[in-house]
Amino acid sequence: MRAPLSWLREYVDLPAAVTGHDVAERLIAAGLQVETVERLGTDITGPLVVGRVLAIEELTEFKKPIRYCQVDVGSANGTGEPQNIICGARNFREGDKVVVILPGGVLPGGFEITARTTYGRVSEGMICSVRELGIGDDHDGILVLPPEHEPGTDAIELLELVDEVLDISVNPDRGYCLSMRGVARETATAFGLPLRDPALLDVPQANDAGHPARIEDPGACDRLVVRTVRGLRPGARSPLWLQRRLQKAGMRPISLAVDVTNYVMLEIGQPLHAYDRARLSGPVVVRRARPGEKLTTLDGAARALDPEDLVITDGSGPIGLAGVMGGADTEIADAPQSGEAGGTSEIVLEIAHFDPVAVARTARRHKLSSEAARRFERGVDPEAAAAAGQRAVDLLVLLAGGTADPGVTEAGAAAPPRGIVIPADHPDRVAGVVYGRETVVRRLQEVGCQVTGTDELTVTPPSWRPDLTDPNDLAEEVIRLEGYAALPATLPRPPAGRGLSPRQRLRRRVGRALAGAGYVEAPNYPFVGPAAFDALGLAEGDDRRRTVALVNPLSDEEPWLRTTLLPGLLDALRRNDGRGSHDLALFETGQVFLPTGHEGGAARLPVTARPSDEEIAALDAALPSQPRRVAVVLAGAREQAGWWGGGRPADWADAVEAARVVAREAGVELSVENAQYAPWHPGRCAALHVTLSGGERVLVGHAGELHPRVVKALGLPERTCAMEADLDRIAEAAAGVPPAPSVSSFPVATQDVALVVDASVPAADVEAALRAGAGELLESIRLFDVFTGEQLGAGRKSLAYALRFRAGDRTLTAEEAGAARESAVAAAVERTGAALRGA
CATH class of the missing domain: 3.50.40.10 (Phenylalanyl-trna Synthetase, Chain B, domain 3)
Structure with a gap:
């Protein structure tokens, strides 16, 4: 809302010395947001006057039409003689009243006017357009004034060129300030002056003779x-x-x-x-x-x-x-x-x-x-x-x-006003300051409220304040008018022994770990629409299409709350790729919103006391389930090329490794299996499982390379990969604080083993068999090579593992390490049908 100070003075008798900045300071102290105070006309100096065009001579010897005008400017030039002025505009005629600036005057932008020779004539000033006067953008022609203004009249005063304008950013709950009436009311209250309300008019009674x-x-x-x-x-x-x-x-x-x-x-x-x-x-x-x-x-x-x-x-x-x-x-x-x-x-x-x-x-x-x-x-x-x-x-x-x-x-008829009952000391208790009943009543009356009562006040808000509905709304009015600067500054005293919850600590560890692995956090809005699900290739019956609809969405194209983190992350990846960043690794941890079937209208709770356990339970029941997820998306190079090597593009294994990073931070073991799940490529998709404390094995997410159709539909780089996992389920599997790693002073014994198995056998099954057979001496196991070739036979593959053995109380002998290796191989042969390569 732009409020000219000259207009504001029509409703409030501000002292002459009060400037726009003075008004802005008072309004800001009262809680309004005054963005700027624009000073108009400060760079204009006269003589700028009204002129009457007496004669126009058309100069036709030039490439463009030029007019040589005689203009009556009264006694403004000191002689009373007409001014001769060159002008190229053609939207005025003889007898019209125009705005003329005489030599010595200055127009906005520091444009100084002098008498000068142009087009073979002496031009003694300038006839002005709207844009030249700084009152608009129209530069097509001259500003023609109404005929009643006399030549020589001061145009600066006539056009109100000098003024101050307050640019006020109006909050949604202060709609009454989108009017001079509302701004004037706030100004009058801030200065303690009476208000001349422009809406106080004599209005005739309704009758049946008007337009139906x-x-x-x-x-x-x-x-x-x-x-x-x-x-x-x-x-x-x-x-x-x-x-x-x-x-x-x-x-x-x-x-x-x-x-x-x-x-x-x-x-x-x-x-x-x-x-x-x-x-x-x-x-x-x-x-x-x-x-x-x-x-x-x-x-x-x-x-x-x-x-x-x-x-x-x-x-x-x-x-x-x-x-x-x-x-x-x-x-x-x-x-x-x-x-x-x-x-x-x-x-x-x-x-x-x-x-x-x-x-x-x-x-x-x-x-x-x-x-x-x-x-x-x-x-x-x-x-x-x-x-x-x-x-x-x-x-x-x-x-x-x-x-x-x-x-x-x-x-029709507007609804009658509703009274609000509050204790007279309610603003005191909210602010921690003793205002007293008289101050509370006076401030509420200043905003237009009707107040009755002694210790307990019945307050009827004015019709122009629909935002005043609760006792705390009224307390806020008292506090802001008394001044926020008067509130004491006190630091809260948090109770000892409270801090981050285990799940909060896990989320922070996961964020730090992914950032350390080269991912950039990219939070997104939690809104989604049907187009996103279509692009992801989700089937009509997919649970992720069961959404919670927003009553008042920001965009009609995204009317639902998200059930997966992928649409927002993939959109961020697409935008960054389109703007020249092609090697991308993004992550997000955030909530998704899953309907439970019990959502309904939640009761509006009072703010005067803590809600009861039953009220809190009712609110929780009305909310959708909101599990927290973690997701990553990758595209381009995962390892950059340089003098150290040729680099490597991101692939499905990097998405799976991101899931392992998350699991390691939770201190849980992640198992990986082949799967088919949209929007991932059916041959390059992994299902991620963890085992809960009770022994139940649960699915927590998926990782891999996206389906080519999804990549094309979303405009993503080729071979884009993604991972999404349920961080809350992973936290359930974590057994409290992850144990600190033990450090042994005894050397490690490394044994390599290469096993040939059927191509359909998952590497995870082979690793599990080796781990079970190796016993307690096994410290770690790592798959370091996968080989297929004619010498192995069709449908066969070779998996090479590095097994590290260590004892906590002694140095292992070669015989002990070899026996543990043989036991591990025997278990793999028995469980997976593996054969020792080269045997």
């Missing part, structure tokens, strides 16, 4: 006011003061009727829309759209309406998206250019109070943001509709010579 209107969906629109103005001059223009206020507030002047509605919206905070009465047929109706209905909005876009859209209609059908944008069919007709009959002479004003959620969803559904929608989304004062309509009628009558139709139509 009705509401068909009271839940989405609880107030509708319709006013009519007749006999308007079609050629009437917005006065300069109104145009300048709109421009300084960040809006472009369009036409008188539109400018008036925008002005009232900025002033009071109530959006309203003007319709050409000649283009209306039948009553104005607020209802939901019907299937198949369409509407062409004022931006020229033809929109197919959704049955959830709230629309304004007449006898012909939809004429506007309620609270968002009007329709082109009932747009105010442009004024005639040459003064002949035509244009809009009768206007119907529609002023309504719409449900914030309905407007927000319509605006988001049609990707159509507007100033009106911004205000309705944040909450508009339902009691301001009649006053806003009266203010607009008064301005149209004053500026366009019309007459207000005596008919006043009102439909």
Whole structure:
């Protein structure tokens, strides 16, 4: 919200010495976010005056049209004689009033004006355009003023070129500050000054003589006011003061009727829309759209309406998206250019109070943001509709010579205010500061609340503060107006003996370990849509397609909470690859959201006391299951090429190794088996298992290379690999703190063994057999070579393992190491049908 200080002074009698920065400091102290204070016109110096064009001589001897003008500037030049000025613009004629800067003046940007010879003539100044004056971007022609201004009038004052504008970032709960009325109320409170409320107007009573209107969906629109103005001059223009206020507030002047509605919206905070009465047929109706209905909005876009859209209609059908944008069919007709009959002479004003959620969803559904929608989304004062309509009628009558139709139509009624009961010392207990009852009552009354009671207060919030619903909301108002700087700074005293839980420590260890292995953490938003599941190739009955839907999603394309970490990580990998980073290894630890079938509406708990165990249990039951997962994705080179070697691309084994890194940090043994599971390649997919403390063997995830169809659908690099595992299930398998490794002072005995097995036998089965047969002396086992060839025979492979033996109390003899090796080989032969290679 841009709030000009000159406009703000109309409602609050600020001392003359108060600057925009002074106001900003007070508003910031009261909890508003003032981004900047823009000082306008500080680089403009006169003489800048109104001039009347007396004569125009067309100079035709040049490549482009040039005009030599005589301009009456009154006595501003000290002589009273006309000024001779060269100008290339052609949108003005003799007799027009224009803005002239005389020699010695300076325009925005340090552009100093002097008398100079150009095009064979002496130009004694410059006739100015909007952009040259710094009040807009229009540079197509000269700014032509209304005829009532006398030559020589100071244009700096006339155009209000010098001002300060506060740019305020309005939080969603402070929608009333999207108006000068709201900002003025905060300013008056901050300075302790009275407020002249622009909404305090005498409004005629509703009657049956107005334009007919009705509401068909009271839940989405609880107030509708319709006013009519007749006999308007079609050629009437917005006065300069109104145009300048709109421009300084960040809006472009369009036409008188539109400018008036925008002005009232900025002033009071109530959006309203003007319709050409000649283009209306039948009553104005607020209802939901019907299937198949369409509407062409004022931006020229033809929109197919959704049955959830709230629309304004007449006898012909939809004429506007309620609270968002009007329709082109009932747009105010442009004024005639040459003064002949035509244009809009009768206007119907529609002023309504719409449900914030309905407007927000319509605006988001049609990707159509507007100033009106911004205000309705944040909450508009339902009691301001009649006053806003009266203010607009008064301005149209004053500026366009019309007459207000005596008919006043009102439909619906806003809900009565609800009182909030709080102890008088509640803000004291919240803030830890003793304010006292008088201060609490005074501050609540300053924000517009009605307060009754002594020790226990009944507070009725004003209609423009729908955000005040709880005792703590009221406490916040007292605290912010008394000043956050007055709150004592006290450090919390945490109870001793509490720290990170074992699972939190595991998550941190896993993150550090993956980072140490070369992965970069890439957190993602937990939202997903059907397109992601389709691209991953998930079957229709896949459990990962059972999702939790968001009531108010950020994007209609991602309306669900994720059930897997892969879509976000793969999207991050694709973006980075597209921007030139081709060797990638990313990881994420985060929650997924799995429906339990028991989700339902959760009760809203009070904040005045700790909820009971039953209330907490009810809240937990209403939530989906939220296990924590860990996932990695890889593409490109895993080991870089250089003088040390040729490098190596990432493959499925690296994804499996990432899972082993996670398991090692948990202190659990991970077993790996072949599997087929989307979105992985069926021949390069591993199922990851751990054994729980009770002996149950559970599946915790999958790793490997992605299916080529998935790679193509997502636009990923070839041979992209991924791993995803359930970190909570891995933590279940961890037996407390992982044991510290034992360090032996005795040497290790290494024995290598190569076994030939059938190609279908998993290496993990061979390793398990060797481990079981080697006994307690085995310290570690590592697969270091896999070989296939004609000499082994078809369907056979050779697996070479390095076995390390060590005793904790002695040096092993060659006979002991050899016996352990032979026992391991015998177990492998018996369990897997292996044969010792070379035997």
